[in-house]
Amino acid sequence: MNRIDATFARLKQQQTRGLIAYITAGDPSPDRTVELILALEAGGADLIELGVPFSDPIADGPVIQKAGERALRAGTTVAKILDMIRELRRSSEIALIVFSYLNPILRYGFERFAKDAAQAGADGALLTDLNVEEAGPYLEQMRKYSLHPVFLVSQTTPPDRLRVLSQSSAGFVYLVSRAGVTGERDRVSDQAVRLIEKARRVTDLPLAVGFGLSRPEHMRALAPYADGVVVGSAFMRVVEQNLQAPDLADKMRDLAAALKAGLKVSE
Amino acid sequence: MATTTAALPDALGHFGPYGGRYVPEILVAPLDQLEAAYRQAQADPAFQAELDDLSQRFAGRPTPLYHAKRLSRHLGGADIYLKREDLLHTGAHKINNCLGQGLLVSRMGKKRIIAETGAGQHGVATAAACALFGFECIVYMGEEDMRRQSPNVFRMRLMGAEVVGVDAGSRTLKDAISEAMRDWVANFETTHYLLGSALGPHPYPMMVRDFHAVIGREARQQFQELTGGLPDILLACVGGGSNSIGLFHRFLGDESVKMVGVEAGGRGQALGDHAARFSGGSPGVLHGTYSYLLQDDDGQIALTHSVSAGLDYATVGPEHSWLHDQGRAEYVSCSDEDAVEAVKLLSRMEGIIPALESAHAVAEAVRRAPAAKGQKFLVNLSGRGDKDIGIFRETLPDLG
Numbered sequence: 196m197n198r199i200d201a202t203f204a205r206l207k208q209q210q211t212r213g214l215i216a217y218i219t220a221g222d223p224s225p226d227r228t229v230e231l232i233l234a235l236e237a238g239g240a241d242l243i244e245l246g247v248p249f250s251d252p253i254a255d256g257p258v259i260q261k262a263g264e265r266a267l268r269a270g271t272t273v274a275k276i277l278d279m280i281r282e283l284r285r286s287s288e289i290a291l292i293v294f295s296y297l298n299p300i301l302r303y304g305f306e307r308f309a310k311d312a313a314q315a316g317a318d319g320a321l322l323t324d325l326n327v328e329e330a331g332p333y334l335e336q337m338r339k340y341s342l343h344p345v346f347l348v349s350q351t352t353p354p355d356r357l358r359v360l361s362q363s364s365a366g367f368v369y370l371v372s373r374a375g376v377t378g379e380r381d382r383v384s385d386q387a388v389r390l391i392e393k394a395r396r397v398t399d400l401p402l403a404v405g406f407g408l409s410r411p412e413h414m415r416a417l418a419p420y421a422d423g424v425v426v427g428s429a430f431m432r433v434v435e436q437n438l439q440a441p442d443l444a445d446k447m448r449d450l451a452a453a454l455k456a457g458l459k460v461s462e
Numbered sequence: 463m464a465t466t467t468a469a470l471p472d473a474l475g476h477f478g479p480y481g482g483r484y485v486p487e488i489l490v491a492p493l494d495q496l497e498a499a500y501r502q503a504q505a506d507p508a509f510q511a512e513l514d515d516l517s518q519r520f521a522g523r524p525t526p527l528y529h530a531k532r533l534s535r536h537l538g539g540a541d542i543y544l545k546r547e548d549l550l551h552t553g554a555h556k557i558n559n560c561l562g563q564g565l566l567v568s569r570m571g572k573k574r575i576i577a578e579t580g581a582g583q584h585g586v587a588t589a590a591a592c593a594l595f596g597f598e599c600i601v602y603m604g605e606e607d608m609r610r611q612s613p614n615v616f617r618m619r620l621m622g623a624e625v626v627g628v629d630a631g632s633r634t635l636k637d638a639i640s641e642a643m644r645d646w647v648a649n650f651e652t653t654h655y656l657l658g659s660a661l662g663p664h665p666y667p668m669m670v671r672d673f674h675a676v677i678g679r680e681a682r683q684q685f686q687e688l689t690g691g692l693p694d695i696l697l698a699c700v701g702g703g704s705n706s707i708g709l710f711h712r713f714l715g716d717e718s719v720k721m722v723g724v725e726a727g728g729r730g731q732a733l734g735d736h737a738a739r740f741s742g743g744s745p746g747v748l749h750g751t752y753s754y755l756l757q758d759d760d761g762q763i764a765l766t767h768s769v770s771a772g773l774d775y776a777t778v779g780p781e782h783s784w785l786h787d788q789g790r791a792e793y794v795s796c797s798d799e800d801a802v803e804a805v806k807l808l809s810r811m812e813g814i815i816p817a818l819e820s821a822h823a824v825a826e827a828v829r830r831a832p833a834a835k836g837q838k839f840l841v842n843l844s845g846r847g848d849k850d851i852g853i854f855r856e857t858l859p860d861l862g
C-alpha cells in the first residue's frame with residue numbers, strides 16, 4: 196500500500212488529522228535535510244512535502260522564496276533531493292511527496308523522475324504550475340511507477356473542474372485555502388471551510404488544506420473539517436532564524452509537536 | 463502550412479507543442495474569464511470601432527512606412543523601409559496592446575491594473591492607458607532596469623502610476639513578471655494583469671498578438687501602395703515577441719516573404735551573457751508558457767544580459783518557438799556593440815534615434831543589406847531612443 200494511503204487510513208483510526216509539513220530541500224544545506232525531516236516526524240508530522248527549490252517561485256511569498264535561494268546556493272538539485280529521500284528511507288517510513296514547480300522536473304524528464312523517485316522511496320508528487328490539461332504525459336509516468344499525483348484545487352475552481360482534478364489525483368487532494376502566495380497569516384480564511392465542503396461533495400479522497408496556516412489555533416480551527424493541514428512557511432521561518440543554531444532540529448520538532456497537538460479531534 | 467499557422471493557437475492556447483497554460487490553479491478561472499471577455503469583444507464591431515478610434519486619435523495610428531534612402535544608399539545593397547512604430551504616443555508599439563487590453567478591462571469592470579516592464583516602454587504605455595481609462599496602475603520593474611531606464615520611471619510616475627522596484631534575481635524583466643504574477647495571484651478578483659508581450663499563459667500570446675497585428679496589416683498595405691509589391695524580408699527585434707509577431711502575422715500567408723527575428727546577443731555566448739533563446743536555450747516552462755527558454759542543466763532559469771532592457775528576458779513568446787521549429791521564421795542575434803553602432807548609424811543617416819531594442823533589428827538589416835542588392839527589407843522600428851539617452855551617454859562618451 197502506498198504510504199500516503201496508509202497514513203490517512205491510520206489517521207482516521209486514531210481520530211486525528213494529518214500534519215503535513217512542507218520543507219524546502221537543501222535549506223540550509225543538502226546534508227541537513229534528512230535530519231530536519233526526522234525531527235519533524237519525531238514532533239508528529241504525518242506527511243512530508245519535500246520542496247524542490249526553483250529560481251522563479253511565482254506562487255511563493257518571501258519566506259519560501261528565500262529558503263529556495265539558500266538551497267540553490269547550497270547546490271541543491273533534483274538528483275540530490277532523490278538522494279536525500281534514499282537516505283531518509285534507511286530510518287523512516289514517513290509518507291513523502293515531492294513538491295515542485297514544473298520546469299526542474301520537466302528538465303529531469305517525467306519518465307526518469309517517476310522511475311527514480313519511486314526507486315528512492317517517494318510516494319507521490321505535486322507540481323504547482325502543471326495544469327491538468329497539460330498533465331497527460333506526466334500522469335502516465337506517475338501511474339506506471341505507482342506514484343500518487345496530487346493536484347491543487349482553489350476557491351476559483353468550478354465544481355466540474357474540481358471533479359477532474361480529484362479524479363486525476365491520488366492519495367489526497369490539496370485545497371488552497373486562500374488567494375495569494377505562500378506565507379503565514381493571522382487568520383484562517385473564510386474560504387477554507389467553504390472549499391472543504393465544496394470538495395467533499397465531489398470526491399471521497401482525503402482533503403488537505405494549506406496556504407497561510409502556521410499556528411496551533413489554525414490547526415484547531417480546521418481540524419473539524421480537513422483530513423490534513425499543510426504548514427510550510429512557519430517551518431521555513433524557523434530554518435531562516437536558526438541557520439547556524441545547533442538546536443535547529445529541536446526547534447523544528449517542537450513546532451511540529453505544537454501544531455500536531457491542535458489536530459486532535461475531540462468527539 | 464502558412465494558413466494553418468495563421469489559424470493558431472488551438473482552443474487550449476497551443477502553437478504546435480508550445481504555449482498552453484502553466485499557472486497556479488487559482489489563476490485558471492481568471493484566465494478563462496479573460497479569454498471569454500476577449501472573444502466576446504473580438505466579435506463585437508463596436509469594440510473594434512472604439513479601439514480603432516483611440517488608436518488613431520490618442521495613439522497616432524496609422525504610423526508611416528518610411529523608405530530610408532540615405533541609409534540604403536550608404537549600405538549599397540537592399541532598400542530599407544522602416545515601419546515607424548517609434549512615432550506612436552508614448553514612444554513604442556507597446557501602446558497598441560495597452561489600449562486594446564485597457565478597453566477590454568473597462569468592459570470587464572475591473573479598476574486596478576498591474577503590469578511588468580523591462581525597458582519601461584510597456585510601463586509608460588500602461589500608465590498612459592490607465593490615466594486615459596481612469597484605472598489605478600501599479601508597475602513592477604526590476605531595480606537594475608529602473609536605474610538604466612530612469613526617464614521612463616519618471617514618466618510613469620508623472621502619469622499617476624506607482625512603480626514598484628523588484629530586488630530579486632538579476633533585477634530585470636523576468637523578476638518583474640514574477641512579482642506581477644504574485645500580485646495577481648492575491649488580487650485577481652479586483653485586478654487585471656496587463657501583460658506587455660506576446661507571452662505568458664493563454665490567452666495572452668494570442669490576445670497581445672492580435673492587438674499588435676495592426677502593425678503588419680498597415681505595413682503590408684502601405685508597402686504595396688509605395689512599391690507595388692511585398693517586401694523580401696521582414697526584420698524585427700524579439701524580446702517577449704510582441705512587435706515582431708505584430709509585424710509578421712499578416713504576412714504569414716505570403717510565402718515569398720522571409721521573416722527574421724533578432725534576439726539580444728549581449729556580450730558573449732556563455733549562458734548569462736545574452737538573451738538568445740533560440741541559439742542558447744531549449745524548450746521549458748517559465749511564467750505560464752512552454753517555449754524556448756534559457757535554463758541550466760537542472761531546469762533553473764538562467765540569468766540573462768542585454769544592453770537593451772526590453773530584450774533581456776529568459777524566454778520568448780510561444781508562437782515564435784513554433785515559427786522557429788516550422789522554419790517559417792529565422793531567428794538570429796545581434797551583440798550589444800552592434801546594436802549601439804546601429805543606433806549611431808541610423809541617427810546620423812536618417813535623423814531617427816531608435817530604441818536599443820529596435821536597433822537590434824536595424825543592425826541585422828545593416829549586416830545583410832550590402833549583399834542583397836535589388837531586395838527590399840522591411841524593418842519594424844518598434845520604439846524611439848529617448849529613454850536610452852543615459853545608456854548612450856555611458857556607451858558613447860565621445861559625444862559628451
Ligand SMILES: Cc1ncc(COP(=O)(O)O)c(C=O)c1O
Nearest residue numbers: 583701702703704705772844845
Ligand atoms: C521599443 C521596444 N521594442 C521592443 C521591445 C521588446 O518587446 P517585444 O519583443 O514584445 O516587442 C520593447 C520592450 O520593452 C521595446 O520597448
